[in-house]
Amino acid sequence: MLQTIVxxxxxxxxxxxxxxxxxxxxxxxxxRDPIGKRLLARRGEVxxxxxxxxxxxxxxxxxxxxxxxxxxxxxxx
Numbered sequence: 129m130l131q132t133i134v135x136x137x138x139x140x141x142x143x144x145x146x147x148x149x150x151x152x153x154x155x156x157x158x159x160r161d162p163i164g165k166r167l168l169a170r171r172g173e174v175x176x177x178x179x180x181x182x183x184x185x186x187x188x189x190x191x192x193x194x195x196x197x198x199x200x201x202x203x204x205x
Contacts, residue, residue, distance in 0.1 A: 135198030146187030
């Protein structure tokens with residue numbers, strides 16, 4: 129039971145983080161990210177925004193997979 133709760137909390141945090149990376153403007157994303165600032169300076173807005181969108185999509189997919197696995201494995205026993 130405890131593992132299910134912890135797993136669902138982790139899945140929810142992954143989903144929230146992923147959707148935040150998908151929805152926020154570029155200025156808010158690179159505000160506290162030194163790697164993002166360097167990427168923005170070297171590659172430009174288009175590439176940096178694309179990297180953040182891919183990151184967000186990966187986090188959303190990972191959150192869905194974690195939630196699915198937690199719910200599937202918890203229902204077995």
